[in-house]
Amino acid sequence: MSQHILPGTPGTPGTPTTAAGKTAAGAAPAAGVAVREKPGARERFLGAAEKSWRPLVLLVALLAAWWTVAAAELVEAYLVPSPGATLDVLTQKTGYLTQHSWVTTYETLLGFLIAVVVGVFAAVVMVYSSTVEKTLYPVLLFAQVVPKIAIAPLFVVWLGFGIAPKILIAVLIAFFPVVISMVTGLKAVDPEMLQLSATMGASPWQTFVKIRFPASLPHLFSGLKVAVTLAVTGAVVGEFVGANEGLGYVILQANGNLDTPMLFAGLLVMSLIGVVLFVLVEIAEKLLLPWHASRRDASVTTTY
Amino acid sequence: MTMARNATLRAAASAAVGIDDVAVRFRTKNRDVTALRDVCLHVAMGEFVAIVGPSGCGKSTLLKLVAGLLKPSSGQVRLRDEQVKGPRHDIGYVFQRAALLEWRSARRNILLQAEMRRMPAARARERAAELIAMTGLGGFEDAYPHELSGGMQQRVALCRALLHEPPVLLMDEPFGALDALTREQMNMELNRIWRETGTTVLLVTHSISEAVYLADRVVVMSPRPGTITEIVEVGMGAERDYAQTMGRPEFRDATTHIRGLLGTAAAGD
Numbered sequence: 001m002s003q004h005i006l007p008g009t010p011g012t013p014g015t016p017t018t019a020a021g022k023t024a025a026g027a028a029p030a031a032g033v034a035v036r037e038k039p040g041a042r043e044r045f046l047g048a049a050e051k052s053w054r055p056l057v058l059l060v061a062l063l064a065a066w067w068t069v070a071a072a073e074l075v076e077a078y079l080v081p082s083p084g085a086t087l088d089v090l091t092q093k094t095g096y097l098t099q100h101s102w103v104t105t106y107e108t109l110l111g112f113l114i115a116v117v118v119g120v121f122a123a124v125v126m127v128y129s130s131t132v133e134k135t136l137y138p139v140l141l142f143a144q145v146v147p148k149i150a151i152a153p154l155f156v157v158w159l160g161f162g163i164a165p166k167i168l169i170a171v172l173i174a175f176f177p178v179v180i181s182m183v184t185g186l187k188a189v190d191p192e193m194l195q196l197s198a199t200m201g202a203s204p205w206q207t208f209v210k211i212r213f214p215a216s217l218p219h220l221f222s223g224l225k226v227a228v229t230l231a232v233t234g235a236v237v238g239e240f241v242g243a244n245e246g247l248g249y250v251i252l253q254a255n256g257n258l259d260t261p262m263l264f265a266g267l268l269v270m271s272l273i274g275v276v277l278f279v280l281v282e283i284a285e286k287l288l289l290p291w292h293a294s295r296r297d298a299s300v301t302t303t304y
Numbered sequence: 305m306t307m308a309r310n311a312t313l314r315a316a317a318s319a320a321v322g323i324d325d326v327a328v329r330f331r332t333k334n335r336d337v338t339a340l341r342d343v344c345l346h347v348a349m350g351e352f353v354a355i356v357g358p359s360g361c362g363k364s365t366l367l368k369l370v371a372g373l374l375k376p377s378s379g380q381v382r383l384r385d386e387q388v389k390g391p392r393h394d395i396g397y398v399f400q401r402a403a404l405l406e407w408r409s410a411r412r413n414i415l416l417q418a419e420m421r422r423m424p425a426a427r428a429r430e431r432a433a434e435l436i437a438m439t440g441l442g443g444f445e446d447a448y449p450h451e452l453s454g455g456m457q458q459r460v461a462l463c464r465a466l467l468h469e470p471p472v473l474l475m476d477e478p479f480g481a482l483d484a485l486t487r488e489q490m491n492m493e494l495n496r497i498w499r500e501t502g503t504t505v506l507l508v509t510h511s512i513s514e515a516v517y518l519a520d521r522v523v524v525m526s527p528r529p530g531t532i533t534e535i536v537e538v539g540m541g542a543e544r545d546y547a548q549t550m551g552r553p554e555f556r557d558a559t560t561h562i563r564g565l566l567g568t569a570a571a572g573d
Contacts, residue, residue: 192403195373198391200420210419214407291407291448 081261089265096250101269103246107163107235108273111170112228118171119178119227120220124208126179127186144176149237156242166238166246173234174227181223185216218292221285228281232274247273319385320472320504321347321370326379328365338529339365343379345523345532349471352498352505354515356562357525363508365530367474370506371395384471393421396465396503400477402457404449410460411436411445417467428467435463438500439493455486462494466501475507479514491517492546499542512566516558517549524565533565 039047063083069075070082077085090097122140126133148169155165189212197207239248247270254262285292328340339362347353355363368374369381372392381388383395404413411432418428436445439459449457458478465473479487491514498505498518509515515522522536538558540549549555 190401190403192399192401193405195368195371195391196397196399196403197420198373199371199393199395199397200417201391201393202420206420210416211405214405289407291450 078258078260081264085261086264086268089261090268093262093265097265097269100245100247100250100266101273103163104232104235104239104248104270105273107166107238107246108170108228108231108277110163111167111234112174112231112277114167115171115174115178115227115231116224119175119223120182123179123182123186126183128204140176140179143172148173148234152237152241155238161242161244165241166235166243169238170231170234173237174231177223177226177230178220179223181219181221181226182216185219186212188219189215217289221281221289224281224285225278228277229274232270232277236270319346319382320349320351321345321506322380322382322385323366323369324380324382326369326376326381328362328369328374329377340369340376340531341529342531345535347504347506349504350502351521352507352519353521353523354507354509354519355523355525356509356512356515356566357530358527358566359510361525361527362530363525364476367397367476367506367508370472371397371474394471396468396470396473398458398461398465398473398475398478400480402449402454402461404457404460406449409446409448410441410452410456413449413460414463414467417464421468423468431467431469432463435466438497439463453486455482455490458482458490459493462497466497466503469501470503472504472506475505477508477510480510487511487514488546494518495542495544512559512562513550513555516555516562517544517546522558522562524562536562536565 066080067083070077070080070084122136126136152165152169155168159165159168193211193215194207197211202210235246236248236251239246240252243249247266251263251266251270254260254266323343323345326340326343327338330337330339343366345353345366355366357363365374369376370383370388370392372381372383372388372390383392405416408416414432414435415428417423418425418432436442439462441456441459441463444452444456447456449460452460458481462478465475479490482490494505495518497503505518507515507518516538519538520542522538524533524536525531526533536558538554540552540554
């Protein structure tokens with residue numbers, strides 16, 4: 001990493017040019033600003049390691065604790081299986097687990113996507129029409145307050161044992177955070193920005209596309225992160241109530257047979273799906289909103 | 305450039321802004337507030353008018369009336385001999401906060417104006433480059449707002465307001481949030497930009513010296529309900545060197561007079 005500092009040009013990147021520099025401004029590069037090379041692979045790896053070693057250490061410590069409990073037989077093996085037994089199940093029944101994980105992932109993703117599309121649409125309509133908001137909001141709140149787990153059996157009665165009731169539950173459970181965050185985001189737009197847009201002669205559509213929607217994205221993404229983890233829960237709850245495939249079904253079967261290694265394996269895979277989906281949303285956020293304040297950490301501007 | 309300004313002044317027998325017997329009343333939850341009453345103000349094309357007054361006297365409201373962002377409760381507002389009915393598009397507006405879009409670079413924030421107005425892209429880019437050079441933003445075109453200082457951000461907002469060459473520029477305490485030194489610099493630049501573009505400017509400010517340094521006329525307003533106490537003619541040429549102007553007797557007389565007007569207004573409150 002090399003730093004090229006222009007000689008004899010004091011000042012920081014934010015300082016306005018001086019009166020003397022003004023005449024030359026426009027052509028010459030700004031005084032006191034030097035372009036740095038992008039960090040190399042080694043530096044990026046070190047950066048990633050620096051960020052992730054703490055949670056990894058905690059995870060390893062938890063695994064060690066689990067292993068100690070199982071190895072010392074503090075608890076009966078049929079209640080808490082050893083990490084080894086769980087790992088055996090994971091490696092030996094990979095095909096079986098993969099097949100059912102795929103079903104759950106599929107239901108989760110489909111539910112999440114439908115929740116996002118419907119949620120964003122509902123939020124936009126609610127923000128633009130107070131009549132719709134007044135009508136829809138109480139209904140939404142009611143739909144959120146009703147325990148989804150309690151109505152899940154009803155959906156099975158209505159929609160059968162197929163994929164539909166699982167998706168419906170995932171949608172219902174993931175929908176609310178999306179709507180709430182999107183409404184907040186759309187309402188959080190700087191009113192002066194909207195007035196400015198009015199003086200520019202912008203159509204409502206232009207204002208929405210160029211100002212309101214991008215401004216609401218940081219809020220939306222925090223809602224999406226909650227929603228995507230809830231969607232996994234929704235899909236599994238649907239499978240608990242009535243299914244012949246999916247991780248919920250696997251766990252229920254393992255529970256019935258007192259097959260705790262399989263139960264633990266199912267739980268691990270399920271958690272992994274949630275974590276991976278959450279990380280995917282985070283990556284999407286990072287790619288779409290590089291400008292957002294929460295990304296503006298020390299790595300953007302720092303003294304050296 | 306000065307010739308352009310003279311030409312605009314000569315051609316402009318008509319008024320850029322006409323405000324006649326305007327009153328504005330706001331209704332809040334449990335009270336009615338009269339923000340402005342009996343306001344009459346006429347601004348000629350190419351003129352620079354500053355508006356000063358105590359906080360809450362309705363200065364910003366006055367600008368919003370001219371821009372068409374607010375409707376007067378009574379009276380008439382005219383902009384370039386047309387009655388103001390809704391948001392006007394033939395103005396440039398600068399707020400106290402720069403109000404920039406965080407996800408756009410300085411240049412693209414300036415070009416927002418062109419995109420919304422569907423101006424030809426090539427012409428808009430050329431004009432943006434001119435303005436960037438004029439306001440001393442060179443080298444920071446691709447910086448994002450959070451990478452710019454307050455003064456820089458305000459320059460971007462100013463460029464955005466000037467991109468479509470508006471005949472009337474409305475500025476609502478544009479330098480209020482800046483430090484004193486940056487403010488002086490921005491004042492000098494605004495004076496130069498005004499001379500070079502020949503735009504009519506309405507500037508709301510809290511600073512008496514800023515108002516007198518920049519304006520042809522200074523409108524002094526009373527506390528709420530706001531009305532015009534007096535309109536002070538500054539009577540200095542358009543081209544004003546900062547340090548020199550501060551020392552001129554006209555400058556001292558005008559600032560002392562305005563300070564007196566605002567002082568008595570405050571005492572009578």
